[in-house]
Amino acid sequence: xxxxxxxxxxxxxxxxKAFDAAQPTVVMIHGVLNDHSxxxxxxxxxxxxxxxxLAVDLPGHCRSGxxxxxxxxxxxxxxxxxxxxxxxxxxxxxxxxxxxxxxLEAASKLKERVSHLVLVGTAFPMKVSPALxxxxxxxxxxxxxxxxxxxxxxLAPPPSTLGPGTWVYGASMALGRRVLASNREVNLFxxxxxxxxxxxxxxxxxxxxxxxxxxxxxxxxxMTPHSAARGLLTIARSTGKFRQISSVPxxxxxxxxxxxxxxxxxxxxxAL
Amino acid sequence: MPGYSDPGxxxxxxxxxxxxxxxxxxxxxxxxxxTSFVFESSDHAASLFNLERAGxxxxxxxxxxxxxxxxxxxxxxxxxxxxxxxxxxxxxHLSIAxxxxxxxxxxxxxxxxxxxxxxxxxxxxxFGIDTTFVQPGDLDGWxxxxxxxxxxxFGETVGNPGLEVLDIPAVSAIAHEAGVPLLVDxxxxxxxxxxPFDHGADLIYHSATKFLSGHGTVIGGxxxxxxxxxxxxxGKFAELTQGYDGFHNMVFxxxxxxxxxxxxxxxxxxxxxxxxxxxxxxxxILQGIETLPLRMARHMGNTEKVVNFLVGQPLVxxxxxxxxASHSSHALAQxxxxxxxxxxxxxxxxxxxxxxxxxxxxxxVFSHLANVGDCRSLVIHPASTTHFRMGxxxxxxxxxTQGTIRLSIGLEDPDDxxxxxKRALKTAEKAGA
Numbered sequence: 132x133x134x135x136x137x138x139x140x141x142x143x144x145x146x147x148k149a150f151d152a153a154q155p156t157v158v159m160i161h162g163v164l165n166d167h168s169x170x171x172x173x174x175x176x177x178x179x180x181x182x183x184x185l186a187v188d189l190p191g192h193c194r195s196g197x198x199x200x201x202x203x204x205x206x207x208x209x210x211x212x213x214x215x216x217x218x219x220x221x222x223x224x225x226x227x228x229x230x231x232x233x234x235l236e237a238a239s240k241l242k243e244r245v246s247h248l249v250l251v252g253t254a255f256p257m258k259v260s261p262a263l264x265x266x267x268x269x270x271x272x273x274x275x276x277x278x279x280x281x282x283x284x285x286l287a288p289p290p291s292t293l294g295p296g297t298w299v300y301g302a303s304m305a306l307g308r309r310v311l312a313s314n315r316e317v318n319l320f321x322x323x324x325x326x327x328x329x330x331x332x333x334x335x336x337x338x339x340x341x342x343x344x345x346x347x348x349x350x351x352x353x354m355t356p357h358s359a360a361r362g363l364l365t366i367a368r369s370t371g372k373f374r375q376i377s378s379v380p381x382x383x384x385x386x387x388x389x390x391x392x393x394x395x396x397x398x399x400x401x402a403l
Numbered sequence: 404m405p406g407y408s409d410p411g412x413x414x415x416x417x418x419x420x421x422x423x424x425x426x427x428x429x430x431x432x433x434x435x436x437x438t439s440f441v442f443e444s445s446d447h448a449a450s451l452f453n454l455e456r457a458g459x460x461x462x463x464x465x466x467x468x469x470x471x472x473x474x475x476x477x478x479x480x481x482x483x484x485x486x487x488x489x490x491x492x493x494x495x496h497l498s499i500a501x502x503x504x505x506x507x508x509x510x511x512x513x514x515x516x517x518x519x520x521x522x523x524x525x526x527x528x529x530f531g532i533d534t535t536f537v538q539p540g541d542l543d544g545w546x547x548x549x550x551x552x553x554x555x556x557f558g559e560t561v562g563n564p565g566l567e568v569l570d571i572p573a574v575s576a577i578a579h580e581a582g583v584p585l586l587v588d589x590x591x592x593x594x595x596x597x598x599p600f601d602h603g604a605d606l607i608y609h610s611a612t613k614f615l616s617g618h619g620t621v622i623g624g625x626x627x628x629x630x631x632x633x634x635x636x637x638g639k640f641a642e643l644t645q646g647y648d649g650f651h652n653m654v655f656x657x658x659x660x661x662x663x664x665x666x667x668x669x670x671x672x673x674x675x676x677x678x679x680x681x682x683x684x685x686x687x688i689l690q691g692i693e694t695l696p697l698r699m700a701r702h703m704g705n706t707e708k709v710v711n712f713l714v715g716q717p718l719v720x721x722x723x724x725x726x727x728a729s730h731s732s733h734a735l736a737q738x739x740x741x742x743x744x745x746x747x748x749x750x751x752x753x754x755x756x757x758x759x760x761x762x763x764x765x766x767x768v769f770s771h772l773a774n775v776g777d778c779r780s781l782v783i784h785p786a787s788t789t790h791f792r793m794g795x796x797x798x799x800x801x802x803x804t805q806g807t808i809r810l811s812i813g814l815e816d817p818d819d820x821x822x823x824x825k826r827a828l829k830t831a832e833k834a835g836a
Contacts, residue, residue: 144657147453168660175658176455193660280409287422287474290457293484293662294669295465296473297457298419302483305630305661312633390457 136190136209136216139197143167143185143213146178155246156183156219157401158210162228162252163323164275164307166193169227171292172390173397182401185222187213189233193313199322203229203330207236214244223247223342223401227386228355229327232257235363238344239336247401248344251393252352252383254359255333259324268321275307275320284351284382291387299387337366343374345400347385347393354383375400412479412595413696420474421689434686435467453651454658454670464673468682472689476615476625479594479692480607483630484665486673487623487685491590491610492518493678494624498586498606500676501668502642503554505531510548510555512539512569514562516610517789519588523557539567540731545574549581554639556581559588560597561732561740564749564785564809565802566725568732568739575603582637590614591745591775595699600629602739606664613776617691617698621684626668630661643667649675698778701814702746708817709810709824713750718828720806724748746813747775749785752806752828754835759784759806761834765827768819769810780813780820 132150134141143158144167157177159170167174167186174186190209191199200206210233214222223246226234231253238245259267266274283300291297311320337344344367348357357378367373377396381388410418421432440459442448450456459465473485488494499509511523513536523534537544539562556578558569575585584605589597593614599607609615611623634643634656643663646652650670655663673679691698706724713722722729725736725744736744752759762784763771769782773789783789785803798804812820 147651147653166660168658171658172455172457175453176450179450179453179455276409283408285422286410286415286418286478287420287471290459290465290470292457293659293665294454294457295459295467295470296477296486296665296669297484297662298474298477298482301477301481302630302661305483308631309633309661394456 134213134216136212137197139190140195141187141190141197141213141216142194143187144170144174146175146184146186148178148184150183150217152218154181154183156185156222158213158222158224159184159186160210160224160226160230160233161187161189162230163327164310164320165227166306166310168292168306169386173386173394176394177398177401180398183219185213185217191314191317192319193310199314199317199319200326201322202326203232203236204332206233206326207240210234210237211241214241220244221246223249225249225251225397227251228253228383229257229323232327232330232333235336235340236330236332238342239339242339242341245340245342247403248340248342249347249397249400250344250360250363251347251385252349252355253346253363254355255330255363257327257330257355257359259328264321264324264328267324268318271311271318271320272308275304275311278354279303279307281353282383284349284384284388288388289390291390297387299384303384303387334362334366337363337372338370340372342372343400343403344372345375345377345396347396348376348378349381349383349385349389350378351380351382374403415475415478416695417693419478420471432468432471432686432689435682438462454653462682463677463679464669466682466685469680469685472685472692473625475689475692476594476609477627480627481598481600481629482607482627483662485625485627486665486668487625487680489624489678489680490622491588491608491612491624492522494608494610494626495519495522495588497668497672497676497678498608498626499527499532499555501664501672502584502640503532506552507532507554508550508552509534509557510545510553511536512558512562513537514539514565514567515559516563516588516590539569542570542573542577545577553581553583555583556585557588558585559590560592560599561725561744563591564807565723566730566732566744566748568725568735568744570735571599571602571604571739575605579603582639584632591747592740593695593699595696596742596745597740600631605629605632611688612774614699614702615692615695616688617695617776617778618687619774619777619779621687623680623684623688628662628665632664634663647671698814699742702812703743705814705817705820706743706746706748706812709812709820710748712821712824716828718753718832719750720753721751722748723750747809747811749807749809751804752808752831754806754831756786756805758831758835759808760787762808762827762831763787765830766823767826768815768823775811777811778814780815781811783809785809
């Protein structure tokens with residue numbers, strides 16, 4: 132569906148079901164050089180199991196207009212504006228990688244308007260190496276390959292988004308190229324990485340959230356290893372908002388290399 | 404970052420898509436000869452049918468053994484996924500039927516395998532799909548053939564029978580200007596010789612019967628999506644960008660930003676046309692792919708020796724291989740196919756149709772049959788077999804003479820192949836005396 136947010140057309144995949152005000156809502160937020168389709172299986176399942184799903188394309192990405200956010204805070208403001216524009220009082224927020232930081236920051240601002248927070252493949256700080264930052268700007272295809280090589284954990288992924296026969300690595304490469312090409316004015320790769328790298332409010336944000344939080348890690352994740360979220364976990368535990376930590380036996384492609392495990396963990400957490 | 408996470412071609416040929424079987428520890432890919440797969444629950448069943456969860460339901464749609472093959476060819480081609488089909492012709496038909504219906508138009512190379520030409524020129528016209536054929540090297544011809552209803556460009560990496568190399572970068576650029584994808588038949592080259600996605604192609608298909616299987620044992624096809632073509636931006640493919648009543652009004656290009664073609668091809672084409680691959684066939688093709696790099700290197704080494712031998716023979720009027728400077732595609736082949744332009748080629752004997760027959764019948768190591776891409780060397784004399792009804796004029800139109808011989812060079816000792824050809828050339832010479 133399309134919603135006008137801050138005056139810009141915003142696309143959100145709804146999982147094949149129309150919005151129903153009587154149902155709870157989950158907003159799914161993608162990472163750098165991704166779009167809504169990284170959540171294809173999980174979002175479609177939730178949409179057919181009692182949830183309104185808004186798997187957004189962030190502003191300036193693929194089907195969404197507007198200016199691509201240059202900071203996590205700016206993207207979090209977009210999420211809040213999206214809820215207002217769609218007339219959603221309360222929602223669960225699910226984010227992957229950069230999207231996890233956006234979800235975290237949005238949850239800290241939206242307080243009770245967020246029912247659940249799911250951080251998939253998260254880290255704080257989410258530092259990006261200077262070499263990778265530079266490559267994302269000047270050699271984006273080289274950087275895209277590096278990111279996907281780091282994200283992959285297996286040469287034999289299970290049936291995934293396109294069904295059996297999906298070559299997840301190739302699909303991730305193709306999606307990265309597509310997203311990059313979707314914005315001729317801004318290098319979405321570099322802007323997204325820069326936003327990750329510069330975000331400094333993670334620990335303050337997690338101290339302010341008012342909902343239970345799920346951390347979902349990839350056991351072999353080289354992009355955002357489990358240990359890189361230790362600070363967030365400690366604070367979440369201390370505030371009593373921490374509810375669950377789960378891991379799936381893959382790398383940074385949690386939704387595509389372990390689609391079922393990722394879905395079931397999120398589904399069960401949202402049922403709390 | 405080279406290493407296991409960034410494997411090369413030879414490693415992917417052995418490992419892509421396959422891991423030790425978690426249930427049994429089997430290292431080789433198991434053959435899952437089962438029609439169907441048990442659901443965990445009614446909800447699990449509904450979720451699988453509705454594409455909420457990924458898994459196997461029924462082997463016409465997908466099968467775990469076939470899925471390994473599909474992932475492997477996608478990995479080798481640099482694609483996003485693939486679909487295994489009953490034959491190469493089924494892969495071509497699935498590609499076309501997914502993208503268009505009656506009223507659509509295709510621009511295709513004239514240099515096609517005869518079966519592909521039949522499908523486009525005769526059969527699809529009966530279903531309302533028209534094709535304009537253009538010489539593969541005639542770039543203006545490709546551009547001029549585009550109509551408002553054109554939905555696809557189609558050619559072979561190296562054309563049949565003259566091995567004209569398709570200028571994939573140039574032809575794909577014209578296709579993309581017209582808002583349509585380029586489908587390439589890469590059967591004769593395999594991804595070891597060329598990866599068409601790297602040069603601008605959008606879809607690839609193989610008759611896996613040939614080099615991928617490599618042993619002349621099974622019939623199968625594979626269609627691979629590069630995930631590069633933007634169906635929404637084109638505006639010509641309502642099949643992928645509008646709701647499909649046949650699958651819960653799904654909009655395939657929303658469901659997957661890069662995989663709409665494969666989603667519809669599997670969910671409609673395999674479901675309804677049903678030209679699926681047997682898991683046993685998939686397993687045999689996987690066995691073949693595991694040695695593809697080794698075999699292709701040997702195919703090309705033997706081909707070079709045989710071509711060089713034939714070039715020096717007085718009874719040989721012409722050798723049609725792009726490795727030769729005399730071939731019209733020599734320069735393009737050097738650029739696009741640095742490892743070689745394949746091991747299937749033709750040459751012309753000086754002489755009559757009878758001499759051609761005598762040559763073929765004198766061969767002992769080469770097998771006289773209608774196939775290519777076997778590990779064994781193969782030969783056919785078109786004027787007395789596949790094109791035997793044609794007169795001289797029609798043969799000339801097809802680029803074939805009375806003495807044209809097509810060879811598919813196998814993996815035997817090259818000296819034995821050359822000895823066999825020497826003997827047959829002597830026999831042909833005597834037959835003309």
